[in-house]
Amino acid sequence: MEKVKQKDLILYSGLIILGLAAPYLFSAFKVQLTYLCVLIVLAMTWNLQGGEMGYNSFGNILFYGLGMYLTASVQVGMFFPLAEWTESGGEKTFVHTTAQYFQGIGVGLLVSAIIPAIVAGAIGYAILGLRGHYFAICTLGLGIAAGEIAGGIEIIGAGQGFTTPPFPAEIVDVEARGKFFYFLSFFVLVLAFVFVKYIYGSRFRLILNAIRDNEDKAEAMGIQTMKYKIVGWMVSAFFCGLAGGIMGGLIGYIDSTDVAFDGREMGVFMVLMAILGGKGTLWGPIIGATLFHFFKEGLWTFILGWQYVALGVLIVVIVIYFPEGLMGWLREKYPERFGEVIDEKDRKSQVELK
Amino acid sequence: MNKLAKLFITFVSAITLALASISSSFAKVEDGMIVLGSAISLTGKYSSNGVHTQNGYNLAVDRINKMGGVKVGGKSYKFEIIYYDDESNPKRAAQLAERLIKQDGVHYMLGPYSSGLTKAIAPVTEKYKIPMVEANGASRSLFTKGYKYLFAVLSPANQYLEVAIDLAVEKNGGKPVKIAQAFEQDAFSQDVRLGILDAAKRTGSKIIIDDKLPKELNDMAATLAKVKATKPDVLVVSGHTKGALTAIRQISEMKVDVPMLAMTHCDAAKLSKQHGKKSEYALCASQWHKNLSYKDKFFGTGKKYDKDFKKEFGYAPPYQSAESSAALLVFKDAFERANSFDRDKVRDALKATEMQTFYGNIKFGPGGQNTAKPMILFQVRCKGDVCENKVVAPTKWASDKFFHPIPPWSERG
Numbered sequence: 001m002e003k004v005k006q007k008d009l010i011l012y013s014g015l016i017i018l019g020l021a022a023p024y025l026f027s028a029f030k031v032q033l034t035y036l037c038v039l040i041v042l043a044m045t046w047n048l049q050g051g052e053m054g055y056n057s058f059g060n061i062l063f064y065g066l067g068m069y070l071t072a073s074v075q076v077g078m079f080f081p082l083a084e085w086t087e088s089g090g091e092k093t094f095v096h097t098t099a100q101y102f103q104g105i106g107v108g109l110l111v112s113a114i115i116p117a118i119v120a121g122a123i124g125y126a127i128l129g130l131r132g133h134y135f136a137i138c139t140l141g142l143g144i145a146a147g148e149i150a151g152g153i154e155i156i157g158a159g160q161g162f163t164t165p166p167f168p169a170e171i172v173d174v175e176a177r178g179k180f181f182y183f184l185s186f187f188v189l190v191l192a193f194v195f196v197k198y199i200y201g202s203r204f205r206l207i208l209n210a211i212r213d214n215e216d217k218a219e220a221m222g223i224q225t226m227k228y229k230i231v232g233w234m235v236s237a238f239f240c241g242l243a244g245g246i247m248g249g250l251i252g253y254i255d256s257t258d259v260a261f262d263g264r265e266m267g268v269f270m271v272l273m274a275i276l277g278g279k280g281t282l283w284g285p286i287i288g289a290t291l292f293h294f295f296k297e298g299l300w301t302f303i304l305g306w307q308y309v310a311l312g313v314l315i316v317v318i319v320i321y322f323p324e325g326l327m328g329w330l331r332e333k334y335p336e337r338f339g340e341v342i343d344e345k346d347r348k349s350q351v352e353l354k
Numbered sequence: 355m356n357k358l359a360k361l362f363i364t365f366v367s368a369i370t371l372a373l374a375s376i377s378s379s380f381a382k383v384e385d386g387m388i389v390l391g392s393a394i395s396l397t398g399k400y401s402s403n404g405v406h407t408q409n410g411y412n413l414a415v416d417r418i419n420k421m422g423g424v425k426v427g428g429k430s431y432k433f434e435i436i437y438y439d440d441e442s443n444p445k446r447a448a449q450l451a452e453r454l455i456k457q458d459g460v461h462y463m464l465g466p467y468s469s470g471l472t473k474a475i476a477p478v479t480e481k482y483k484i485p486m487v488e489a490n491g492a493s494r495s496l497f498t499k500g501y502k503y504l505f506a507v508l509s510p511a512n513q514y515l516e517v518a519i520d521l522a523v524e525k526n527g528g529k530p531v532k533i534a535q536a537f538e539q540d541a542f543s544q545d546v547r548l549g550i551l552d553a554a555k556r557t558g559s560k561i562i563i564d565d566k567l568p569k570e571l572n573d574m575a576a577t578l579a580k581v582k583a584t585k586p587d588v589l590v591v592s593g594h595t596k597g598a599l600t601a602i603r604q605i606s607e608m609k610v611d612v613p614m615l616a617m618t619h620c621d622a623a624k625l626s627k628q629h630g631k632k633s634e635y636a637l638c639a640s641q642w643h644k645n646l647s648y649k650d651k652f653f654g655t656g657k658k659y660d661k662d663f664k665k666e667f668g669y670a671p672p673y674q675s676a677e678s679s680a681a682l683l684v685f686k687d688a689f690e691r692a693n694s695f696d697r698d699k700v701r702d703a704l705k706a707t708e709m710q711t712f713y714g715n716i717k718f719g720p721g722g723q724n725t726a727k728p729m730i731l732f733q734v735r736c737k738g739d740v741c742e743n744k745v746v747a748p749t750k751w752a753s754d755k756f757f758h759p760i761p762p763w764s765e766r767g
Binding site: 027028029030031032035093148151152158159160161163166167174177247250251252253255256257258259262265300301307308 | 397438439441442443444445448449452453456457470473474477478480481482483493495498499500537538539540541543544545566568569
């Protein structure tokens with residue numbers, strides 16, 4: 001990779017400082033900021049296979065929910081019998097010590113990243129042969145099925161839901177929990193960004209693009225498309241799982257269809273955010289997720305009861321006026337700017353021209 | 355630095371400033387107002403019950419404010435509620451609770467609708483030590499978590515239909531019965547199921563069908579087909595408002611004959627209005643009925659509450675509204691006894707609550723559940739085309755005799 005340019009360095013360090021300072025600057029908004037980080041991770045990683053690879057998946061929620069259940073299960077299961085914890089109306093109370101809580105969530109998050117990735121590999125092997133609408137519908141089914149199945153498994157609470165371990169009571173500072181989850185999600189965001197950025201500079205992205213633009217031709221060029229498609233989806237699953245694990249701990253209560261396998265909301269949002277910002281770009285999903293979150297948090301309050309109508313209008317507006325997303329729209333309007341931002345050689349030549 | 359980057363930085367700093375300026379939280383008691391917060395399901399699958407809850411809250415706020423408000427330290431305060439729509443989604447509810455407490459500076463909370471949402475909010479209120487009086491989270495597991503700031507004016511969910519099984523056994527000459535049951539996969543209904551399991555064990559009854567129904571319940575034909583084939587003595591269905599409506603609709607369509615039908619949420623679903631004679635003989639668990647003999651000085655009797663509520667909102671109050679109104683009475687009482695806005699003093703006062711409201715007696719057990727009020731059962735009975743809910747148990751308030759068994763569809767007009 002080329003060395004990071006000075007301008008980018010300023011931008012990135014600025015963003016990181018802002019990210020680190022945010023929970024102190026906007027202390028009251030910690031939870032919303034945590035959501036924002038998670039939403040960006042979801043949009044960014046959805047974009048990898050939705051935007052770059054051209055495989056529109058509505059099933060990434062599967063990995064998100066899986067990650068959520070896995071983290072909570074590991075966190076409980078490491079120290080207590082899981083079945084007794086989740087037993088509906090269970091009379092026993094188990095309390096995690098501070099050390100147990102953090103060990104549990106650490107191991108849990110690790111598991112919640114790896115297992116969804118493996119699952120994505122296995123499922124991907126089976127269904128990534130489908131293309132276009134067939135793939136989209138198939139993945140839609142995956143998310144819904146997962147929700148219904150999880151709602152029937154007693155050991156993870158079934159329809160009763162799963163209360164995740166509460167934040168250790170020994171930590172007296174009421175802000176500690178908010179900060180912990182914020183920094184955790186911010187860390188995952190940075191991790192995901194660095195990784196995606198790396199992919200953007202690699203041959204892997206070109207292969208994904210080749211698959212999107214003409215899969216048969218890519219195959220004819222000697223690219224083992226199946227292999228790359230699976231890896232692409234596994235990367236998405238890895239980060240979706242992590243995001244789910246964090247959200248489970250943050251929300252504190254996992255419900256099979258409303259919180260974990262929440263295809264109707266999170267599953268659609270991650271697609272929407274990527275499209276809003278512009279799929280197939282590095283910054284598009286990030287900008288899309290941020291705008292979407294602001295729109296949601298801001299407007300939801302003022303139009304009580306009508307928020308979904310507003311969301312519907314937003315979707316229509318995006319599809320009609322910004323079919324390529326905000327980044328796509330900007331790129332069309334100011335192509336030279338994008339030359340500067342995206343293509344280094346082009347930027348230099350532009351600068352010289354000036 | 356190019357223009358785009360400048361634009362970006364301007365944008366970010368503008369947002370930073372905007373957010374920083376509004377992040378200082380407001381006081382919870384200002385200008386003679388006590389601000390309460392609540393996340394309510396105004397959209398989504400619980401929207402009808404969410405509105406019942408909100409109406410109950412609003413009616414009580416109006417009434418208390420009109421009758422002099424809350425007197426603390428010799429000054430009179432008025433209640434005000436900040437509502438958000440939780441979209442019937444626990445994730446959203448938890449987030450909104452956080453928002454109410456951190457951004458809106460709310461120091462006292464009212465509960466949402468449904469056990470699942472209460473389960474999502476309780477950890478948040480507990481963390482910030484915010485007293486919450488809730489009226490619609492009945493799941494037993496809410497009261498076994500050792501929550502200190504959660505108070506529920508209702509009886510736990512497992513008590514809803516236990517009595518119905520006892521009644522079925524009694525009608526069967528004391529012999530065990532065959533039970534068919536179908537429950538929505540949500541925290542509340544699953545708790546009702548636990549109650550039935552306990553009752554079945556106690557009476558030696560056998561559960562021959564034990565189905566789980568999906569949320570967004572619109573079809574339970576598969577369960578009913580099994581019921582038709584196996585002929586149980588009692589069919590138990592619980593799935594909030596939609597569950598009650600779906601059950602009656604399909605039982606009448608499929609002409610399923612079962613001697614006893616026990617359900618929840620009949621009054622919230624306005625069964626007797628919506629389905630009329632088709633819903634006759636359904637036995638329903640309820641937290642409250644207007645004919646009960648409780649009273650208080652704000653709403654008078656249950657009948658008076660029924661009348662006032664009808665006048666205000668145009669429909670008869672289901673128990674979800676009544677219990678929600680009662681939550682405000684509990685808060686008022688606690689504030690006045692604490693004579694302070696110190697949250698811990700208010701909490702202690704709530705803990706020591708022992709009062710009668712039009713809705714029933716209220717006294718909180720160690721887990722926060724109301725231990726002073728029994729559940730009641732009513733049965734839908736029709737005269738001509740007009741159907742009404744008649745209390746049949748417990749005998750103290752029973753206005754009618756329990757009708758058993760339900761006549762087969764071939765004999766029903």
